[in-house]
Amino acid sequence: MADLFGSPATADSDPQQPAPNRPLADRLRPQSLGEVIGQEQVLGPEAPLGVMLASGSLSSLIFWGPPGVGKTTIARLLAKETDLHFVQISAIFTGVPELRKVFEAARIRRQNGQGTLLFVDEIHRFNKAQQDGFLPHMEDGTILLVGATTENPSFELNAAVLSRSQVLVLERLSLADLERLTQRAEKELGRALPLSGDARDALHEMADGDGRALLNLIEQVAAWKVEAPLGREALSNRLMRRAAKFDKSGDEHYNLISALHKSIRGSDPDAALYWLARMLEGGEDPRFLARRLTMMSTEDIGMADPQANTVCLNAWQTYERLGSPEGELALANAAVYLALAPKSNAVYVGIKAARRLAKQTGSAPPPKHILNAPTKLMSEQGYGDGYAYDHDAEDGFSGQNYFPDGVKRPVLYQPVERGFERELKRRTDYFANLRAKRNK
CATH class of the missing domain: 1.10.8 (Helicase, Ruva Protein; domain 3)
Structure with missing residues (x-):
């Protein structure tokens, strides 16, 4: 399958098929790496492949990028540049018996003095055991592996294969x-x-x-x-417009929801609407988007605008009642509201710090003065002794300690000077001052 696109094909073309009748992509297949369009970040003189070829030392590679950006073509030209025999297989159509034949042929070829560049398209489709099968042949030099994948190698390829290869990112053409x-x-x-x-x-x-x-x-x-x-x-x-690349269960799914989240956190309603639209056009489940918008309201806005969470829940409920496409407008309303709301992650940071402290302090019990004493035995043990009823205290605040004995009082919630949390900061400062006075 042709990927890229250089000068017209030469003698390597099929002699049985007249040049004008061959597909244009095949006729424009590059005959050297210098003819490849794009991918300078990989092919340039100071880029990874440029340096490898200049030094005469080519390692196993994983090409990660979208379709149609040159993965197959570059692999074929690498074999040509390094005088390696080029073998191409697809993980979709190749099983263990076929792999054994490929490895055996490469072994014989090596004994006869020629190396093999094995190009594996869609390498992420191989399971763990199949991927492990490449390792001994990579290590003893029987093959130089060049894999191609449209999925994130970090999640789809074995650590052992990744450790023996260099991952090169190929970008969509500008x-x-x-x-x-x-x-x-x-x-x-x-x-x-x-x-x-x-x-x-x-x-x-x-x-x-x-x-x-x-x-x-x-x-x-x-x-x-x-x-x-x-x-x-x-x-x-x-002409029919090519559908935008979007895999609801793959890497692009996480890339676009990350873009939406960062746009809202960055208070950019236009970008938020754009990424929301990209996901809806790609077929994303609007309920997933409603759930993520609600999460953003608690993580990035929190108490700076407590109403944000209600807006998201109402938008979610509106979508459930109206469905698509009318209900999607409610999600757009929520996205714009979140983007323009004052931002604070103080509660998010506070609960994470509280959970770390909870792990550190283990099973430390509450101080006895804030425990109820429903039985005589518990009263005799001191449960409830010295408890100060806040409503009876001056300003309705006793300033007592509610942390376990021996645990130094932390400051977990630190409100910011934005939105409603500005008022909450005034309150926390007020109670902190009162507590300091009470405990002198």
């Missing part, structure tokens, strides 16, 4: 990269695409950073017989 690719395609086709400048931009947006998708779109556009260049609207009517 609009400038896609324009360069379009120009190469036009040169190969021998004519310009029948598109206005605005429509050309729209074509690049439709590809969504995927070079292979762009070449497929270009091939469709180039086949049209039109009398004048098409505008954006006409192009959109003729």
Whole structure:
């Protein structure tokens, strides 16, 4: 499968198929690493692969990135640059018997003086036992492994495989990269695409950073017989926009909810609406979003605006009653409210500190003066002795100690000078001063 997109194919092409009839992506397959568009952060002279090739020492690699950014092509060209035999397999279609044959062929090849670059597409699809099967062949030099994955290797690949490989992140192609690719395609086709400048931009947006998708779109556009260049609207009517990348159970799911959370924490309602919309358009369950918005109201806003939690719960309930799409507006209202609300994580920080203290103090009992004494024996043990009833104290505050004996009084809740918590800070300071006076 072709990924990227260089000059027209050469003698490595299929001689049985005339060049003009081959798919455009195959005809534009790069013949050297220098022809690859994009990925300078990996291929540049001072980038990881550039340094490895210059030093003549190539290690096993894991390419992590979205579809259509050059993972397969770069692996193939690495084998060419290093005179390694290129073998490509897919984890989706390869089982243990096929892997054994691959390893045996690589072993024989090595005995005959040639190494093997084994490219494993969708390597995260292999289970733990299958991934472990690569280790001895990597260690003894039978294969140089280059794996490709669209999922986060930290979660999907064994630690043992990761420890023997370098993870390289390949990025979605920029609009400038896609324009360069379009120009190469036009040169190969021998004519310009029948598109206005605005429509050309729209074509690049439709590809969504995927070079292979762009070449497929270009091939469709180039086949049209039109009398004048098409505008954006006409192009959109003729072509279906590529669905935005979103996996409700994968890495992108967590990336986008993180973006939404950070936008709300950063008090940016426009960004919050954008990421909320991205997830809804990607098919995310609105109930998941309602739950996460409610969590944000307690974690990032807390007592700075106690109403925020109520707004989120009401939005959740509204969605449950209206459903989609009408109920999604309630979630948008909640997202904007949270973004513009005063922020405080004082309670969040306080409860985490309290839990750490609870673990440290173990089973330390409450002080006896705040324990009830419903039996004679408990009274004889001193339960309740010396308890000061706060309502009878001056200012309704006794200032007694409520922490276990021997535990130094901590300050766990430290309200901020924002929103309603400004008032709570005034109150905590007031009681702290009273307590200091009572305990002199």
